[in-house]
Amino acid sequence: MVFLAGQVGWNAEHRFESGDFVAQARQALANIATLVAEAEAGGRAEHITRLTWFVLDKREYLSRLRELGEAYRGVMGKHFPAMTLVQVGALVEEGAKVEIEGTAVVPK
Secondary structure (H helix, E strand, O other): OEEEEEEEOOOOOOOOOOOOHHHHHHHHHHHHHHHHHHHOOOOOHHHEEEEEEEEOOHHHHHHOHHHHHHHHHHHHOOOOOEEEEEEOOOOOOOOOOEEEEEEEOOOO
16 A cells, blocks of 8 residues: 655646646646656556545636546546545645645555
8 A cells, every 4th residue: 555645736846837727736646646656666547546635726626627637537547546625725835726645555
């Protein structure tokens, strides 16, 4: 089992390349997929069993579902683990619009 702390939408240098919600969500998901692959050799997106999304604005999330779905499938494919969405008042990282944490079960 791999338990991942919340990932925001910044790059490997801890810099946000975009202030756009969907771009940050895509990057946060890519960060999770990368960590699963690095934590357990051969871990893949389909091994992710749970994602919890923390967003600053649920209206932005809901209004951009089509774009978000495209970004999601670009990283996760057609794999849909259990997911929860929570609107929060703030995130720790300045400039972050979304933070996603996850759990993965990687077979031996």
